[in-house]
Amino acid sequence: MVKTPRSPSGPGEPVPEPLRAGATVLEVLDEGGANRRIRVRVEGWPGFAAGQFVMIGAGPVMAAPRTDPLLPRPMAIYREIDGSGSPDLEILFKVGGRGTALLSEARAGDVVSLVGPLGTPFPGAIPGEQAILVGGGTGVASIYQLARERTRVRDGSVSVLFGARSAGDLMGVDDFEALDAVAVSIATEDGSRGSSGLVTDLLAAALADGIDSSRARVYACGPVGMMRRAAEVAKTHGIGCVVSLENHMACGFGVCLGCAAPLSAGGFGLVCREGPVFDAEAVAWEGLP
Amino acid sequence: MTRSAELLPENVDSAVDLAGIPLRNPVLTASGTFGYGAEFSPFLDLTRIGGFVAKSLTLEPRFGNPPPRIAEAPSALLNAISLENVGVEAFVREKLPALPEGVTIIASIFETSIEGYGEVAKRLTGVPRVAGLEVNASCPHVEAGGIEFGQSPSVLAELVRTVRRSTDVPLLVKLSPNVTSISEMAKVCEAEGADGISLINAVQALEVDVETRRPVLANRLGGLSGPAIRPIALRMVWQAAQAVSIPICGIGGIASAEDAVKFLLCGATAVQVGTSNYLNPAVAGEIADGIVAYAARHGFAKVAELTGALLDPVGPPQS
Ligand SMILES: Cc1cc2nc3c(=O)[nH]c(=O)nc-3n(C[C@H](O)[C@H](O)[C@H](O)COP(=O)(O)OP(=O)(O)OC[C@H]3O[C@@H](n4cnc5c(N)ncnc54)[C@H](O)[C@@H]3O)c2cc1C
Ligand SMILES: Cc1cc2nc3c(=O)[nH]c(=O)nc-3n(C[C@H](O)[C@H](O)[C@H](O)COP(=O)(O)O)c2cc1C
Ligand code: FES
Numbered sequence: 173m174v175k176t177p178r179s180p181s182g183p184g185e186p187v188p189e190p191l192r193a194g195a196t197v198l199e200v201l202d203e204g205g206a207n208r209r210i211r212v213r214v215e216g217w218p219g220f221a222a223g224q225f226v227m228i229g230a231g232p233v234m235a236a237p238r239t240d241p242l243l244p245r246p247m248a249i250y251r252e253i254d255g256s257g258s259p260d261l262e263i264l265f266k267v268g269g270r271g272t273a274l275l276s277e278a279r280a281g282d283v284v285s286l287v288g289p290l291g292t293p294f295p296g297a298i299p300g301e302q303a304i305l306v307g308g309g310t311g312v313a314s315i316y317q318l319a320r321e322r323t324r325v326r327d328g329s330v331s332v333l334f335g336a337r338s339a340g341d342l343m344g345v346d347d348f349e350a351l352d353a354v355a356v357s358i359a360t361e362d363g364s365r366g367s368s369g370l371v372t373d374l375l376a377a378a379l380a381d382g383i384d385s386s387r388a389r390v391y392a393c394g395p396v397g398m399m400r401r402a403a404e405v406a407k408t409h410g411i412g413c414v415v416s417l418e419n420h421m422a423c424g425f426g427v428c429l430g431c432a433a434p435l436s437a438g439g440f441g442l443v444c445r446e447g448p449v450f451d452a453e454a455v456a457w458e459g460l461p
Numbered sequence: 462m463t464r465s466a467e468l469l470p471e472n473v474d475s476a477v478d479l480a481g482i483p484l485r486n487p488v489l490t491a492s493g494t495f496g497y498g499a500e501f502s503p504f505l506d507l508t509r510i511g512g513f514v515a516k517s518l519t520l521e522p523r524f525g526n527p528p529p530r531i532a533e534a535p536s537a538l539l540n541a542i543s544l545e546n547v548g549v550e551a552f553v554r555e556k557l558p559a560l561p562e563g564v565t566i567i568a569s570i571f572e573t574s575i576e577g578y579g580e581v582a583k584r585l586t587g588v589p590r591v592a593g594l595e596v597n598a599s600c601p602h603v604e605a606g607g608i609e610f611g612q613s614p615s616v617l618a619e620l621v622r623t624v625r626r627s628t629d630v631p632l633l634v635k636l637s638p639n640v641t642s643i644s645e646m647a648k649v650c651e652a653e654g655a656d657g658i659s660l661i662n663a664v665q666a667l668e669v670d671v672e673t674r675r676p677v678l679a680n681r682l683g684g685l686s687g688p689a690i691r692p693i694a695l696r697m698v699w700q701a702a703q704a705v706s707i708p709i710c711g712i713g714g715i716a717s718a719e720d721a722v723k724f725l726l727c728g729a730t731a732v733q734v735g736t737s738n739y740l741n742p743a744v745a746g747e748i749a750d751g752i753v754a755y756a757a758r759h760g761f762a763k764v765a766e767l768t769g770a771l772l773d774p775v776g777p778p779q780s
Contacts, residue, residue, distance in 0.1 A: 189503050190503050190504075191503065191504070192504045192741065192742055192743055229740075237716065237717065239536040239687070239688040239689075239716065240535050240536040241533060242533060242536055242537060242538060242687055242688070242736075242740065243533050243538065243739070243740070244739075244740060285740070285741065287504075287742065419528060419529075420528075420529055420531055420532070421531075422531050422538055422540070422736075422739045423738070423739035423742075424739075425500055425742065426496060426500050427494065427495060427496035427500050427501075427738070427739070428493075428494065428531065428540070428542070428739055429493075429525060429530070429542045429545050430530045430531030430540060430542065431528075431530075431531075432525065432528055432530060432545070433528065434527060434528070439524050440524060440525065440545070459527055459528070460528065461528050461529050461679070
C-alpha cells in the first residue's frame with residue numbers, strides 16, 4: 173500500500189489508509205447538557221482530511237468482552253490536538269442512546285476500539301471561496317476542520333451558522349469563535365441564544381444579503397430535514413451545496429451495505445465510502461429516512 | 462478420549478479439507494460481511510485466514526432495499542440488504558484480480574429462480590481463482606410466493622440438483638435457519654450431491670420503534686446476526702452433524718476463538734465469521750491464531766481432530 177502524507181487538504185489528494193486500533197482515552201469533558209468532548213490517543217494515527225470519520229466502540233473495552241450494545245458508533249473527527257509525537261484526536265458527541273452513554277462514562281486510561289479515518293472528505297475549495305457552513309445539532313462536529321482549512325483560502329471568507337433546539341444543545345461554539353476570520357451566527361429554536369428560529373432561516377437571510385454566487389458554496393451537516401432545506405435555499409440563489417450525511421452504519425468501510433443512501437441518478441451510494449460528503453444534488457432526499 | 466500433553470502452537474497442523482477445498486486453517490469469513498475481500502486489506506493479511514466467502518452474486522448487478530437497512534438489536538444486528546451486488550461479470554473481471562495470490566476465495570450465488578442459480582454457477586465454473594461455490598438458499602423464491610428456497614425440502618432439492626448439474630467445483634449449500642427441521646434440509650443437500658453444507662444464515666426477525674410505532678427497517682422483516690444467534694446456530698450445526706456425513710461449515714455469532722472451537726467440537730470442519738468482521742476487521746485472523754492455541758493447549762496435533770470431538774457423557778444424542 174502507498175504511504176500517504178498526513179492530513180491532505182487539497183482535492184484529489186489520496187486520503188490516509190485507515191487503521192484499526194485500541195485508542196487510549198485521555199479525558200472525557202462535560203460540555204454542558206448532554207454534550208461531551210472525548211480526547212483519545214491512537215498509536216500510529218495516519219492523519220485525516222476534513223469530513224472524515226471514525227467508527228468508535230460503544231463504550232470502553234472491558235475485561236470481559238461485551239456484546240451489547242454491539243455496533244461501533246460513527247463519529248466525525250472533530251480535530252487533531254497536539255499529542256506526544258503524533259497528534260491526539262478530539263471527538264464531540266451528544267449522549268443519546270446506550271452507546272454514547274457508555275462512551276461518556278469512559279475514564280482516562282480506558283481503551284476504546286477505533287477504526288479510521290474513513291470516508292471521502294470534503295472537496296477542495298473553489299478559488300476565492302465564500303464558504304457558508306451550516307451545522308445543526310451534532311452536525312457541527314463534522315465541519316470544524318473544514319472551517320479551519322477554509323480560513324486559508326486566499327481572498328475567501330468563512331461563515332458558520334449554528335442551529336440547535338436550545339442554548340444548552342450548542343456544541344463547539346467557542347472553538348469556532350476562536351478561529352481567525354470566521355464569522356459565527358447562532359439560531360436556537362427556543363430563542364435562548366442567538367436569533368430565534370431555524371438555522372436554515374439564518375442561511376436564507378445570509379444569502380439574501382447579496383452574495384457572489386460564483387464563489388459561494390454552502391456546506392451543511394445535521395438532521396436530514398435541515399440539510400435538505402439548506403440545499404433548497406442554496407439552490408434558489410444558484411449556489412451549490414455540499415452535505416455530510418449521517419446514516420446508520422454497521423461497518424463504516426463499505427462491506428455491510430447498510431448505510432446506503434438513495435441517489436438522484438438512481439441506485440444507492442454508500443455513505444461510509446462514497447460519502448459521508450455528497451453534493452446535495454446527487455442525493456434523492458425523498459428516499460432518506 | 463482425553464488428551465494430556467500440551468503442544469507448542471507451531472507444532473499444530475492447522476490445515477483442514479472442507480468439501481474438497483484445502484484450507485490453511487478452518488477460519489473463513491461469511492458472505493455479505495467481507496465485501497469482495499480487498500476492503501479488508503488495510504486491516505488484515507488475507508493469507509492469515511483459511512479464506513473468504515464473497516458477497517452473494519446474481520447474474521446481473523442488483524440494487525438492494527431502501528434505507529433504513531440495518532438496526533441494532535440486543536447483542537445482534539438486524540439487516541435487510543437484499544440482493545445488492547456487483548453481478549457475476551464484474552466480480553470475475555474486477556474484484557478477483559484485485560486480490561493477492563494465495564487467498565482462498567469461495568464465491569456465493571443467489572438468484573430469484575432456480576435456473577438463475579444454475580446460470581451463475583456455470584459462469585463461475587472454471588474461473589481460476591474460485592476454489593468453491595456456496596449456494597445461498599436464503600433467498601425469496603419468486604415463483605413459490607417469496608418463501609426462501611431453503612424453506613421447502615422439495616424446492617431445495619431441485620435447487621441443489623440444478624446447481625450440481627451446472628458445476629463440478631466443490632459445492633457448499635448454505636442453509637436457512639428458518640425451518641422446522643434442519644436435519645431434513647441437510648439430508649436433502651447430501652442426497653442431491655452437495656459436497657458440504659454451511660449453516661446458519663441470518664435468523665428472520667422484526668424490531669419496532671415504539672415512539673414512531675413503525676418497524677425499524679424499511680423492509681420490515683430482516684435477518685438477525687451476531688452473538689445473540691450463536692447458541693441457535695450451534696444447536697443446528699450439532700443436529701446437522703448427526704444427520705449427514707458431508708462436511709459442515711459452522712456460522713453464526715462467532716466472535717472469538719472459543720466460539721469457533723465450540724462449532725468444531727459440535728461437528729463443523731470449518732467456520733465462518735460474519736458480523737464480528739464489522740466490529741473488528743482483523744478478528745478472523747485473531748480467531749485463526751486462537752484456534753491453533755486451543756488445539757496446542759489441549760494436545761491436538763491437528764486442528765482437524767477437533768471436528769466432532771465433543772465429549773458427551775449422556776450417550777448418543779437425541780435428534
Ligand atoms: C459520518 C457520521 C458522523 C457522525 N458524527 C457525529 C459526531 O461527530 N458527533 C455526534 O454526536 N454524532 C455523530 N454522528 C451521529 C452518531 O453516530 C449517533 O449519534 C450515534 O451513533 C448514536 O449512538 P447511541 O448509542 O447514542 O444511540 P442508540 O440509539 O443506542 O443507537 C442505536 C443504533 O443506531 C445508530 N444511530 C442512532 N442515531 C444515529 C444517528 N443520528 N446517526 C447515525 N447512526 C445513529 C447507532 O450508531 C447504533 O447503531 C455521526 C454519524 C455519522 C454517520
Ligand atoms: C449485512 C449482512 C449481509 C449479508 N449478506 C449475505 C449474503 O449476501 N449472502 C449470504 O449467504 N449471507 C449473507 N449474510 C449472512 C452471513 O453470511 C451469516 O450467515 C450470518 O450473518 C450469521 O453469521 P454471524 O452471526 O457471524 O454474522 C449477511 C449478513 C449480514 C449481517
Ligand atoms: S456502513 Fe457498512 S457499508 Fe457503509
